[in-house]
Amino acid sequence: MNLAQQIINGLVLGSGYALIAIGWTVLLGAARLVNFAHGQLYMLAAFLAWAAMQQFGVDYYVAVPIAVLALGLLGVVLQGVMLPLVMKQNLTSLMIVTLGFGYVFQGGAARVFGGDPQRLISPLQAESIRYGDIWFTLQDVVTLAGTLLLFGFLWLVMNRTRLGALVRSVAEDPKLAQLFGINAARVYIGVFVFECAAVALGAGLVAPRSPILTSMGFDEVILTFVVVVLGGIGSVGGSLLAGFGLGMFTALFGALVSPAYTTAAAFLLLLIVLVTRPGGLAARR
Amino acid sequence: MTRLATPLALLLAALAYFVPAAAGGTPVVYAACTTIAILAVMAYGADLILSYLGEVSLGHTIFWAAGGYAAAMLSVGPGWNGWMTAGASVAIALVLACVLGWVTLRTREFVFSLVTYAAAVVAMEVAFNWSFLGGSDGIVGVPPLQLTVLGRGITGSTNAELWPVAWGLLMLTLLFIQRFRQSRLGTSALMVQMNPDLAQALGVDARSVRFLVFVASAPISALAGWLYAYQRAYVGPDMFESYFLVLMLTAIVIVGRRLLLGPLIGTALIIVQQTFFSIGGDGDKIVLGAVLAVILLLWPKGLIGLWELMRVRRAS
Incomplete structure (x- = not known):
């Protein structure tokens, strides 16, 4: 096994997990709302981008923003x-x-897009970079950079702006926030739109890695569950860390132990953490 | 009137025994009725959690599948009869529920739902990959159900022959739920859900109540899975599909929570739509999902809430 390559794989996988999970983390933190349609939103975004490219012949670089907008x-x-x-x-x-x-x-998607597996083709996926015996694609680089940028931006918004303060105050106590004249309904809508748009961006960047199916739904993003809970509910930095940690774990577990049981192992990890630290890793005890 | 409601409901359910014969007695009718009874029993397992604990268990497909796998493996391999496989189904479900109940003991609300869902995904992955459980092919060739009731042998090779068993299981489940509602555990569970502080003040240990209700709910779904294995003569990882999960939840909320016959009527409505008024597999998915969402969005109490609303409007 090539350890350096597995670490790269772990980084790439982890950035994908974190990117797909971020919307959900914010939603949970601000609205305490679990969106069990998260996986289907991912699927929908991937297929919208695919349809835009296939039916209307637009570029990948246009199709992804279209999907983000539509999901928003x-x-x-x-x-x-x-x-x-x-x-x-x-x-x-x-x-x-x-x-x-x-x-x-x-x-609905099965009716509109059919039941066959499709491929969302990104031109960046074909550009591979070799460095000794390490190998990755330009798509991986863009996903990693995009994830870090989005997380940095989100951290700034949440901690350094008035908008972030609004979201945090509604998360803390919606009734009290309303007494202070904050329109909680608008905050909830904004947070939900962010979740949908973020998962669409995640789909646009991550879905080109493997074939897409209308039935993939939750199974495709199931590992983001672990990210959301492990990172601590609503913690932006926590989910970034949890995302990369989980990426490393999956890459190494898949290479060293068994690729078939990776998801099961990740969930076992989650269960162990929940039994010992119910608030997630970021909990202050 | 309200005092008569429960015996009346049980009498109605008992009379359901004659429904398939009255509806023509064709194989399709018997298949639909047997399926309704089995899936309703499955839903009653989750109902115990949703209605009386107020939590959403997304892990009841584990118990449902465990019952099915136990029935299939033990009747195909060592050739056990129906009673023995049923006993094994219940035992396995109890063990699994103790483990999952212990793991989720300190979790509430969405964390509880997430963890039970996660457990179901793990279970599915194990069933899908482990050749001991038949892997992705599942276990085929489950022999017809063999039961001896009061000295009479029952063989369930067709749906018409399985119907009395399915109906019997449904009645047993209803009686159990009815007993549970009046039991100390049932009332404590409601109190823990409605007013945890009061429950604690009265000396109710919320954790042990939650744990016991969770464990009690598992064998119900498991026995439904047990009969389902014989009905289909096959079990596989598809028993973990979200179809069963969405069906359980829809069946519970469609009429209204905490109603004795709620899940049964809900299941019946869904299966009748899918059997006799189907608009294709994907179309039925849209219908099922939309019914679930619309009911909760418009009348969070279920159809019974709509009825109450209309009564209030008429009165005013």
Whole structure:
């Protein structure tokens, strides 16, 4: 086994996990809302980009922003319908509602895009870089850089701007925040739109690695679960760390032990952490 | 009226025994009714958690599949009869539920849901990759169900023959749920959900209540999986599919939580739509998902909430 190559693989995988997870982390932190349609949103974004390239012949560089925009709009609609439940913080019902949405997306996408596996082709995927016996693609570099940029930007917004303060205050106590004249509904919608757009960006950058299927849904992004919980609910820095940690773990576990049981091993890790530290790794105890 | 509601509900469910014969008695009708009974029992397992603990368990497909795998493996391999495989299904489900219940003991709300979901994904991956469990092919050729009830042998090779067993299992489940609702555990669970502080003040240990309810719910879904294995003569990793998960939750919320017959009526509505008014596999997915979302968004209490709303409007 080539250790250096596995570390590179771990970095690449990890940046993908972190990128796909970030929207969810913010959503959980600010609205305490678990979006079980997250995987189907990823699938939808990948297929929208694919359809834009296949049907309308646009470039990959145009198709991805189109998918991001479309998902952002979808986010407005979805959160708009869910708003009464979100304002009441009826979390049990909300979880089930998102599960229902996911199922609708899956059935709808299968009808529109068909059941065959497709490929989202990125020109960057073909550009490979060799360095001794280490190998990676330009797509990997862009994903890694994009992830770091987005996380840095998000950290700045959350910690250094008035917008971030609004989001954090609503997360802390929505009722009290409203008393201070903060429009909590608008914050919830904004956070949800961010989640949808971020997962679309993640899909645009990560989906070219493997064939896409309308049925892939949650299984494709299931590992981001681990990132969200391990990183500590709502912690931006925590999920970046957890993402890279998990990427390393999967790469090394897959190479050293067994690729078939990687997901199971990652979840076992999650369960162990939850039993010992229910608040996630970032919890202050 | 309210005091009569429960016996009336049980009587109605008992009379359901004659539904397939009254609806024509064709193989399709028997298949649909047997499937409704089996899937309703599966849903009652999750109902115990959702209605009485107020948590969303996304891991009940584990118990459902465990029951199915136990029935298939033990009847194909050592050739056990129905009672023995049922006992094994319950035992395995109890062990799994103890482990999962212990792991999730300190988790609440979405963390509980995430972890139970994660556990289901792990279980599916294990079933898919482990040749001991048949791997991705599953286990084929499950022999017909063999049961001896009161000295009479029952063979369940067709849906018409399986129907009395499925109905019996459904009735047992309903009686169990009814007992549970009146039991100390059931009332404590509701109190823990509605007002945890009060429960604690009255000396109720919330953790052990949650754990016991979780463990009690597992064998119900497992027995449904047990019968499903015989009905299909096959089990495989597809028992972990989100179809069953979405179906359980929809069946519970469609009519309304905490209603004795709720999950049964819900399951019946869904399966009747999918059997007799299907608009294709993907179309049915859209219908099922949309029903789930729309019901909760418009009438979070379920269809019973809509009915109450209309009654209030008419009164005012």
